[in-house]
Amino acid sequence: MFGASGHRWVLEQPLGQAELAELEAQVGVRLPEEFRTFLLRVGAGGAGPAYGVFPVRRVRGRWGWEGDGADMADLSRLAEPFPERGPDPDAVDALLAERPEEEDFDEVEEFENAFEAWDERWEDVMFAPGRTAGAIVICHLGCAQREWLVVSGSHRGTIWSDHRVDDADLAPRPGPDGRPLAFGDWYLDWLRDAERTARGEERTAPGGSRVPE
16 A cells, blocks of 8 residues: 555544643644544654654644655644635746746856746745645655645535646645545545555545555
């Protein structure tokens, strides 16, 4: 099963009620119900989709999530609503059209300088701090692709895929019916696929199609 070498099918010990209360007090928001149940009754992270669910741990008295990219989430802004929409698509397309290409430069150094300047503009648009307010990074898919759990706003409780490294904006992770996946379905879909894989059966790819083993 993809990513199992990372989590090794091990779950962290679940949180106690007092620990969860302290976590929520520190981040200033009540976490989505399905995720709260997971933390209290299943585990505080570990075995899960891709390389696993990022564990939440207390270090020197402060709670936070640990994993590749977990620090991309600003825990001081979790109570802010997750944005209803991302950057203007036309502005993004225009910026992509301006991306420097190496073959257009006589010197490699000129290309590198031009690309560095363009990349700063790209990050200012796509990785603006407010773009992921109200969400935590929940999972690393590999190749700098990650998934976020929205904890505040109208999208609260849903999983969003982050492929900004591949020039795409964040987007809700769709279930078989096309609607955004909530945390519980996201986790249980992975668990059912793991069971099918163990039995040598077909598994379900994102979007509901069947993938032979």
